[in-house]
Amino acid sequence: MMRMKIILFLFLLPLLLILSPxxxxxxxxxxxxxxxxxxxxxxxxxxxxxxxxxxxxxxxITKGLFNFQGKRVFSLQEIPADYIIxxxxxxxxxxxxxxAPILNNLYEKIAKDKNLRERIKILAxxxxxxxxxxxRFQEEKKISFPIIPDPEFEAYEAFGNPGGTPYLLILRQxxxxxxxxxxxxxxxxxxxxxxxELKKFISLDLAAFQETIxxxxxSEADLSRFPHVSWSEEEIRKQIExxxxxxxxxxxxxxxxxxxxxxxxPEYPEYKDLPEYKDLxxxxxxxxxxxxxxxxxxxxxxxxxxxxxxxxCHPIYFLLVFNESGVVTNFHPLHIAKHxxxxxxxxxTQKLKDKIVGRHLEQNYQFQPEYDSVSGATMSVSLIFxxxxxxxxxxxxxxxxxYASNL
Numbered sequence: 001m002m003r004m005k006i007i008l009f010l011f012l013l014p015l016l017l018i019l020s021p022x023x024x025x026x027x028x029x030x031x032x033x034x035x036x037x038x039x040x041x042x043x044x045x046x047x048x049x050x051x052x053x054x055x056x057x058x059x060x061i062t063k064g065l066f067n068f069q070g071k072r073v074f075s076l077q078e079i080p081a082d083y084i085i086x087x088x089x090x091x092x093x094x095x096x097x098x099x100a101p102i103l104n105n106l107y108e109k110i111a112k113d114k115n116l117r118e119r120i121k122i123l124a125x126x127x128x129x130x131x132x133x134x135x136r137f138q139e140e141k142k143i144s145f146p147i148i149p150d151p152e153f154e155a156y157e158a159f160g161n162p163g164g165t166p167y168l169l170i171l172r173q174x175x176x177x178x179x180x181x182x183x184x185x186x187x188x189x190x191x192x193x194x195x196x197e198l199k200k201f202i203s204l205d206l207a208a209f210q211e212t213i214x215x216x217x218x219s220e221a222d223l224s225r226f227p228h229v230s231w232s233e234e235e236i237r238k239q240i241e242x243x244x245x246x247x248x249x250x251x252x253x254x255x256x257x258x259x260x261x262x263x264x265x266p267e268y269p270e271y272k273d274l275p276e277y278k279d280l281x282x283x284x285x286x287x288x289x290x291x292x293x294x295x296x297x298x299x300x301x302x303x304x305x306x307x308x309x310x311x312x313c314h315p316i317y318f319l320l321v322f323n324e325s326g327v328v329t330n331f332h333p334l335h336i337a338k339h340x341x342x343x344x345x346x347x348x349t350q351k352l353k354d355k356i357v358g359r360h361l362e363q364n365y366q367f368q369p370e371y372d373s374v375s376g377a378t379m380s381v382s383l384i385f386x387x388x389x390x391x392x393x394x395x396x397x398x399x400x401x402x403y404a405s406n407l
Contacts, residue, residue, distance in 0.1 A: 036160045039213035042171055042178040043158040046073035048148050050131050055146035059121055076171065076178045081121040082202060083181070085194070088156050088167040089147075091129045091137040092369075092378045093310040095187040096166045100141035106191040107145045120198055123148070127156035127165055128309060128382045133369070151367075153386055164311035170198065174206055181213065186311040231334075237281075239332065240301040243321050244283050247299075247330030247357070256285040256297065263300075263403075277394065279303035282403060283321075298324040300398065303334070304387045309379040314341060316380050320387070324404040326361040326395045328388075336384075338376035348374045352381070356388065361395040 036042065049064030049072040056063060060081065064074035076084060087103065089096035103122065110116045122145040126134045130151045138147055150156055159169070162185045170181040181201055188194060204212060231239070237260050245255055263280040281301040302320045317334040331353050336344050344352075355372055359365065367385035369378050398404040 036169070036180050036183065038180050038182060038216075039210060040180050041176060042076065042169075042180055044075060044077060044177065045155055045158045046071075046075060047125070047155060048072070048150070049074045050134075050148050051146055059123065059146060060118075076123075077173075079121055079123070079173070082119040082173055083121075083198060084171040084173070084178070085120065085122045085198075086169045086171055087122070087124040088127045088150075088159070088162075088165050089124055089137075090127050090165045090309045090379055091133040093165045095311050097141065099166050099187050100137075100143060102188060102191040104142065104144050106194055109191075109195060116198070116202070119202060122146075125150045125155050128153055128367075128379065128386065152389065161307055163307045164313065165309055166311065168194075170194075170201065172201065172206075172209060179209075181209070236303065239319060239334070240281055240283060240321070243301065243319055243330045243332045244299050247321055259284045259286045260301075277397075279305075280394070298404075299329060300324070300395075300404070302391065302394070304384075306383040306387060309383065313337075313379060316383060318384065318387075320356075320391065322361055322391075322395070324398075326404065328357050328359050328361065331356045336377065336380055338374065338380075340376075342376065344374065344377065348377070352384065356384075359388070361388070361391050365389050 059079050061078045064072045107122050110120050124147040126149050131149045134147050134149050168184045172179045172181050261282045283299040285297040305317050307315050314337050316336045319332040321330040322328045365385045365388040367382050373381050
């Protein structure tokens with residue numbers, strides 16, 4: 001009988017791990033990254049469980065289970081607190097560094113208040129940071145509250161696109177799920193403002209809370225502060241042509257005549273407005289006598305636009321060119337600035353090209369700031385590497401549609 005129970009348990013365990021609440025497989029949350037509204041339900045996403053035993057005790061959760069990707073995860077729903085202060089930060093963000101002691105002080109005040117310590121918990125997520133970077137940040141800033149890594153921006157993107165860090169949310173647990181009470185983008189200079197806000201919320205029952213949110217709606221994040229960089233279609237095509245030919249010349253290839261067509265997804269309307277499928281061009285080589293069946297080459301040019309990771313930084317725009325075998329043939333920064341809005345130098349651009357050109361899109365681009373970063377632009381470079389990782393899905397889609405080689 002015991003042997004049968006063990007066999008049954010081993011058979012059901014993988015299914016239980018996948019279907020367990022808060023432990024669903026990670027998905028491409030670019031499909032659901034509308035800005036969160038106050039009163040709205042927070043996405044039920046798996047968070048990486050790199051927490052210490054002390055962190056588990058503080059949050060009131062058990063050690064997370066493994067999901068099907070082999071990662072130990074947990075969810076916000078598992079935290080038995082009335083309110084959760086969730087902060088998205090980045091280890092290199094100046095405002096996040098300045099806010100660290102403010103949140104530390106808030107943590108200590110809550111811990112000393114017997115009416116608040118079990119009802120309010122603080123958790124931070126390092127958007128684009130790995131565990132090593134998180135540990136360094138905790139040591140440097142003497143952080144008391146738990147921080148978990150989010151190296152592939154999965155949690156950050158699931159919570160909308162606020163336009164930077166620090167991005168702090170006050171969340172309320174409810175039978176419906178975790179609800180957003182209020183959010184803040186940018187440096188909060190006075191933690192007492194947060195504490196007063198929390199005390200107001202915590203005095204309300206669920207019905208009163210929802211009524212308060214309904215009467216005082218919070219506007220979405222204001223993205224108008226970012227400079228809008230635009231090019232005419234003619235300028236875009238000219239830049240694509242130059243980038244394709246430059247990549248071929250650097251590999252000893254000949255100079256081609258090119259046909260450039262913007263890719264549309266009419267047969268799959270659900271992809272049309274997604275960031276990964278927008279601004280994509282199919283580039284074919286053409287001879288003077290017409291398309292050549294023999295020796296014809298194809299490339300793809302994708303324009304990327306990523307909002308910044310820091311509240312005082314700027315968005316980045318760059319052009320990525322890859323061939324139908326999935327190999328990157330060129331990288332061109334259209335608008336990438338370092339700290340204080342200083343443009344990348346030619347040496348900076350060449351360093352990035354050396355890291356990117358020649359890599360296959362189906363490889364995992366593990367961003368290592370100590371080796372891959374450009375001084376003053378670490379967060380921007382991490383976004384570039386993240387875009388390269390997301391391009392894997394785009395390339396696989398192109399193969400499925402017959403636009404790229406399956407070899």
